[in-house]
Amino acid sequence: MTVVFRALTAVCAVGGIVALLIWNDGDPSSFVYFTVQSAVIIAAVSAVAVFRPVPAWIRGAATLYSCITGIVYHTLLANPSSPFYQKDDGAHTVHNLLLxxxxxxxxxxxxxxxxxxxxxxxxxxAWLGYPLAYLVFAMIRGAFVHEYTYPFIDVNKLGALGVTETSLGFTVAFFLLGLVLIGLGVALRRLLTRRATPETTPAVPDTAGV
Structure with a gap:
């Protein structure tokens, strides 16, 4: 079962990237987005894990980045009530649904x-290392090309103070999300282990000779 889920995750991630490149005529700038980079990470980690053990901290990091992608997209970028909502004509395309x-x-x-x-x-x-590194990359790139990958880090619209505030908010939120993944994983592991372990009936003392 584990191998199936890992393989399916890798296939969907690669399929989403391929579908995106087909949709945008192979535009290499797609790889500057956190969405695509996180898909590359989860695809690589899941594919390797099919054939050999991968440390839990690496798999957990890849899982967190993938969850960040999904949560940020659905709560902020694709949510009409969000201040960062972006109407996307490709919202229902294969690559969007997959990634x-x-x-x-x-x-x-x-x-x-x-x-x-x-x-x-x-x-x-520790898992925050990559999101923070991506923020630095996106800000440096944006300073040169005058275009930012996401509206919540757009200095042109929010200003330096606005981007700092949103970045701090995201950092705290991602840290808490990491704790949630760890905590739920621990709780479910204990629950399933408890269910898998048969309860032993305490021995009844022999009182026949009393």
Whole structure:
């Protein structure tokens, strides 16, 4: 079952990237987006994990980044009530459905229900390394090309203070999301382990000779 979920996650991630490149005529700038980069990460980690063990902290990081992609897209970018809503003509295309919905769900299910390994709570802080590195990359790139990959880090519209505030908010939210993934994983592992372990009936003392 574990192998199936890992393979399916990798296939959907790669399929989403391929579908995106077909849709935009192979535009290489697609790879500057967190969505595509996180899909590459989860695809690589899941594919390798099919054939050999991958440390839990690496799989957890890839899962977090994929979940970030899905949550940010559905709550902010594709939500009409969000201040960062972006009307997208390709919202219902294959690549959008795969990258923003199918892959994050598969990654989360695999982490929570299929792969049950012990992880440390401080991993949630360590996992922030890539999102923070991406923020630095996006800001430097934006300063040169005068265009930012996402509206919530757009200095031209929000200003430096606005971007700082949203970035701090996202950092805290991503850290909490990491803790949630770890906590739910621990809780489910304990629950399923408890169910799989048959209860032993305490021995009744022999009182026949009393």
């Amino acid at each position: 923003h919905s199918a892959v994050p769900i598969l990654a989360a299910v695999t982490w929570l229900l299929v792969e049950r390994e012990r992880v440390r709570w401080w991993y949630a802080a």
